[in-house]
Amino acid sequence: xxxxxxxxxxxxxxxxxxxxxxxxxxxxxxxxxxxxxxxxxxxxxxxxxxxxxxxxxxxxxxxxxxxxxxxxxxxxxxxxxxxxxxxxxxxxxxxxxxxxxxxxxxxxxxxxxxxxxxxxxxxxxxxxxxxxxxxxxxxxxxxxxxxxxxxxxxxxxxxxxxxxxxxxxxxxxxxxxxxxxxxxxxxxxxxxxxxxxxxxxx
Amino acid sequence: xxxxxxxxxxxxxxxxxxxxxxxxxxxxxxxxxxxxxxxxxxxxxxxxxxxxxxxxxxxxxxxxxxxxxxxxxxxxxxxxxxxxxxxxxxxxxxxxxxxxxxxxxxxxxxxxxxxxxxxxxxxxxxxxxxxxxxxxxxxxxxxxxxxxxxxxxxxxxxxxxxxxxxxxxxxxxxxxxxxxxxxxxxxxxxxxxxxxxxxxxxxxxxxxxxxxxxxxxxxxxxxxxxxxxxxxxxxxxxxxxxxxxxxxxxxxxxxxxxxxxxxxxxxxxxxxxxxxxxxxxxxxxxx
Numbered sequence: 001x002x003x004x005x006x007x008x009x010x011x012x013x014x015x016x017x018x019x020x021x022x023x024x025x026x027x028x029x030x031x032x033x034x035x036x037x038x039x040x041x042x043x044x045x046x047x048x049x050x051x052x053x054x055x056x057x058x059x060x061x062x063x064x065x066x067x068x069x070x071x072x073x074x075x076x077x078x079x080x081x082x083x084x085x086x087x088x089x090x091x092x093x094x095x096x097x098x099x100x101x102x103x104x105x106x107x108x109x110x111x112x113x114x115x116x117x118x119x120x121x122x123x124x125x126x127x128x129x130x131x132x133x134x135x136x137x138x139x140x141x142x143x144x145x146x147x148x149x150x151x152x153x154x155x156x157x158x159x160x161x162x163x164x165x166x167x168x169x170x171x172x173x174x175x176x177x178x179x180x181x182x183x184x185x186x187x188x189x190x191x192x193x194x195x196x197x198x199x200x201x202x
Numbered sequence: 203x204x205x206x207x208x209x210x211x212x213x214x215x216x217x218x219x220x221x222x223x224x225x226x227x228x229x230x231x232x233x234x235x236x237x238x239x240x241x242x243x244x245x246x247x248x249x250x251x252x253x254x255x256x257x258x259x260x261x262x263x264x265x266x267x268x269x270x271x272x273x274x275x276x277x278x279x280x281x282x283x284x285x286x287x288x289x290x291x292x293x294x295x296x297x298x299x300x301x302x303x304x305x306x307x308x309x310x311x312x313x314x315x316x317x318x319x320x321x322x323x324x325x326x327x328x329x330x331x332x333x334x335x336x337x338x339x340x341x342x343x344x345x346x347x348x349x350x351x352x353x354x355x356x357x358x359x360x361x362x363x364x365x366x367x368x369x370x371x372x373x374x375x376x377x378x379x380x381x382x383x384x385x386x387x388x389x390x391x392x393x394x395x396x397x398x399x400x401x402x403x404x405x406x407x408x409x410x411x412x413x414x415x416x417x418x419x420x421x422x423x424x425x426x427x428x429x430x431x432x433x434x435x436x437x438x439x440x441x442x443x444x445x446x447x448x449x450x451x452x453x454x455x456x457x458x459x460x461x462x463x464x465x466x467x468x469x470x471x472x473x474x475x476x477x478x479x480x481x482x483x484x485x486x487x488x489x
Contacts, residue, residue: 073261081275081276081279081280084272084275084276085276087272088269088272088273088276091265091268091269092269095258095261095262095265096261097265098261098264098265098268099265099268099269099272100268100272101271101272101275101276107237108234108235108236108237108240109233109234111234111235111237111240111242111243112204112205112206112207112230112233112234112235112243113206113207113230113243113264113268114242114243115242115243115244115245116242116243116244135237138237138240138242139242157415157418157419158418158419
């Protein structure tokens, strides 16, 4: 990852969302992007130029655009039409963003479009976040990495965030994933946690 | 055999999909894999197939197809009749908020200019006060008041359009609770599809989110009604049966919304029975 002092940046064409530029690089704001927050509060995972990424819950494509600056290709899945309009605009300007309008809970619909990937990144506001991640693990290479941005309030507002966090960890571990890191994204994002797992060899 | 966007691959052979750009968009949108026996796509297969020259070519072709497919999906979703109604009713509710905010502020301003003026013991409706302010104030305050009046006119026009559109898009729901309230239900649910999928209990408390979650988290009583309170048969019902009317009405609305989504035309036999049932609930407990 590229840091200028303690500012995380990415190299690429700027002006996607009026982001600040620093020495010709795009500042990746941890308050806006949960992935950037992960790099600030935890270790995260090193994005490398050869990586292929499946990004679930691409939304308006702001974080997507930063990830795309680092990696080979990003398959960006988004369901809602309004953010998709913005994501399409990002794709038109970035050759390595493949926008897919589909429901992340139904991977069979976009499986014929997506390669096996090194990184599966998920940031969806759904109750069934663990099961969506597990279903999409079919796309993950052996040794590949899952980064799950857990929105605890989307799972169940009545439950304590810590409880949702533990339940999700249990679900991922019992499905055979190896948890590398699990951190809360405070102070950047409240009630959001990041879980980094690897897919072991079978 | 595995079907990918560019063609079918199996047993060492590969059949390239042949078709114009529309055909391939249709293929991308309708294709589906069996996740049980799914083999992840390898882009090299596309080269062997003759779909592309190299990886750069592969990605640019795939991107073009995906963008076109997404554009078409967006267009389809936006052309549904409820998409515009959603924006119309949300604009209407926001204009209301703006009118209220501006009138309150303008009234405060007017009070400073006229220290002897007070609204106490006078039944001055807001629009009359705004008219007075426009006529009696010079400069910016006068034009703010004029602006409020103009917004109010826009609001009236828009409200008529919302009602008319709601009668067209959701005829059964509108027949039960009126176009405006029906449109507000639609706006809170996020669309006719989502409204038609809601259970009656959710429709009953749609718009009472704070009270509902307060109830779920603490021991506060559950809300009896949300937006549907705006309908006369709910707010005019005697207090002791209001909850019952709301429940029955919500039950009928859930059916009406499904009729609207799947049939899209008025169902008189349903409406007659439903109206009768709702009216009967409101009457039953009267002494």
